[in-house]
Amino acid sequence: MNRLATRFTGLEFENPFVLASAPPTESKRKILKAFESGWGGVVTKTIGLHPVENVAGPRTIFQRASDVKPYVSRNKRADTVSHSSWNWELISDQPLDQWLPDLADIKTAYPTRILIGSIMAGAGNAEEMRNWQKLAKAVVDAGCDALELNLSCPHMDRKDMGANIANDEVIIRDILAAVIDAVDVPVWVKLTPSTSSLVDAAGAAYEAGAASISLCNTFPSLPLMDPETLKFEVEVDGLVTSGGLGGLAILHQALQRVCDISKAYPDKAISGIGGIRGFREAFNFIVNGAGNLQVCTAAMEEKGSGGVGVKLIKELTEDLDDYMTRKGHASIEEFRGIARERIVEHAQVRRKSDAYNGGYAAATHAAE
Numbered sequence: 364m365n366r367l368a369t370r371f372t373g374l375e376f377e378n379p380f381v382l383a384s385a386p387p388t389e390s391k392r393k394i395l396k397a398f399e400s401g402w403g404g405v406v407t408k409t410i411g412l413h414p415v416e417n418v419a420g421p422r423t424i425f426q427r428a429s430d431v432k433p434y435v436s437r438n439k440r441a442d443t444v445s446h447s448s449w450n451w452e453l454i455s456d457q458p459l460d461q462w463l464p465d466l467a468d469i470k471t472a473y474p475t476r477i478l479i480g481s482i483m484a485g486a487g488n489a490e491e492m493r494n495w496q497k498l499a500k501a502v503v504d505a506g507c508d509a510l511e512l513n514l515s516c517p518h519m520d521r522k523d524m525g526a527n528i529a530n531d532e533v534i535i536r537d538i539l540a541a542v543i544d545a546v547d548v549p550v551w552v553k554l555t556p557s558t559s560s561l562v563d564a565a566g567a568a569y570e571a572g573a574a575s576i577s578l579c580n581t582f583p584s585l586p587l588m589d590p591e592t593l594k595f596e597v598e599v600d601g602l603v604t605s606g607g608l609g610g611l612a613i614l615h616q617a618l619q620r621v622c623d624i625s626k627a628y629p630d631k632a633i634s635g636i637g638g639i640r641g642f643r644e645a646f647n648f649i650v651n652g653a654g655n656l657q658v659c660t661a662a663m664e665e666k667g668s669g670g671v672g673v674k675l676i677k678e679l680t681e682d683l684d685d686y687m688t689r690k691g692h693a694s695i696e697e698f699r700g701i702a703r704e705r706i707v708e709h710a711q712v713r714r715k716s717d718a719y720n721g722g723y724a725a726a727t728h729a730a731e
Contacts, residue, residue: 366687367680369403369695371655372549372574372632374477374508378403378680379695380645383636383657384481384511386423387671389455391465397473397671400678404477406577406657409454409513410462410502411483412494416453419466420599423450424586425610425664435587436598445640447612448660449586449597451518451604454483459498463505470506479551480507481619483516485523486534495538496545503546510548512538515555515580517607526555526583532567537573549574551634556613556620557583565624565631575632576624577657579617581607610660614638618651625652626703640675642682648697650702 368376381404382388382397389408397405427443430433435446455462470478480502484494499510514535516525529535535552542550552568554561556579565576583605586596595603617637625633635653639645640661648656658679662672683695692698710721718725 364693366684366693367403367589367695369524369654371634372509372551374549375475376402376403376477376655378683379649379654379656380404380676380679381406381477381479381634381655381657382662382671382717383659384409384513385659385663386452387659387662390457391469392480393669393671393675394465394469396471396669396673397676398473398476400668400671400673402476402672404479405731406479406481406511407455407462407466407502407507408457409481409483409516410457410459411454412459412498413485415456417456418451418458418599419718422452423448423663424500424597425660426596426612432490437586445611445660447608447610447663448581448663449584449606449608450581451597451606453519453533454513454516459501463501466502466505466507477508477589478506479509479511480505481511481513481553483513483524484538486531486538487523489524492537495541499542499546503548508548509551509574510546511551511553511577512541512542513579514538515553515584517555517557517581518605526557526580527556530558530560530564532564535564536571539568539573543572551575551577553577555580556616556637559570561620562623562627564633565628569590569628575634577634577636578624579613579620579637581609582613582616584608609637611638611640611644612646614644618647621648621653622651622703622706625700626706629700631701639679642679642686643684645679645683649699651706652700652703654695654699680695 369379384406424437426446428446429443482498485491514529519525552573634655635648636657682720
């Protein structure tokens with residue numbers, strides 16, 4: 364019996380662990396290696412139709428901290444541990460026509476693994492809706508089992524793409540309507556975590572037909588400036604712009620957002636992302652409602668794996684299987700969401716005194 368087998372958005376995964384849309388999934392070579400290593404699914408690096416050219420310098424850095432020098436820095440120092448990743452990388456610069464035969468080859472080589480095509484187009488006019496449809500049809504015809512709509516990239520040049528449009532419920536509905544009209548596969552929507560209206564945006568996506576919400580993508584952020592050199596830790600010609608923070612540094616914020624959506628829509632699917640390095644982080648996403656787990660930074664950081672987490676997926680599956688065996692669980696569904704009911708409003712947590720009035724002044728006398 365395979366305890367790790369999961370049914371998510373109608374698809375059968377050999378295990379719930381998926382490589383997220385990012386550099387680990389940017390090419391056929393890497394995706395094939397990921398499936399060979401044991402990942403249950405892969406979300407391709409986001410495929411688009413518009414021209415893409417990345418910055419003229421490093422696109423990703425990994426930041427570390429230690430108790431000896433407890434500052435966060437990309438500088439390599441002894442006895443440091445991973446803190447986060449930071450990137451300002453754009454979507455795939457590989458054209459659609461090159462991706463399509465690659466996707467077909469991948470699916471032929473691993474027909475039982477789940478291949479999710481991440482796609483992105485613009486918004487605001489009929490031509491861009493047709494672009495969403497063109498991308499969707501093309502990658503599904505090439506073999507993708509599902510789609511993930513990228514409405515979350517925090518550093519797109521165009522203002523009608525990525526996180527720039529993820530707060531607009533009308534746009535979310537329009538894009539989903541166009542895509543769902545074009546293909547008959549599960550459609551996941553990757554939303555930005557950086558909004559106070561995330562739950563409403565998720566609700567709009569679910570109502571419009573989204574099979575799952577994927578979150579969290581990286582958080583908009585800035586790299587650090589060195590106090591001695593006055594240089595940013597990553598820059599081009601002395602300049603920098605907003606990028607995305609990922610890895611362990613966003614774990615707790617990601618869990619909050621997954622829980623918020625799961626509590627609001629307990630019967631809906633969520634693919635959890637953000638800071639998974641091992642079983643404990645994965646477990647916490649599951650108990651907060653996620654039925655699928657995406658990983659990026661930890662796979663990229665693994666030495667000697669080509670950036671696809673060869674050792675990591677072995678560790679994740681073995682540790683999850685060991686836990687489920689010890690606890691007698693037949694599937695992750697038996698403990699998915701168990702944390703939700705114990706996460707309450709602040710006022711519901713017991714205080715030291717029963718007389719506490721929730722931050723309001725107690726009435727001193729009755730009105731005369």
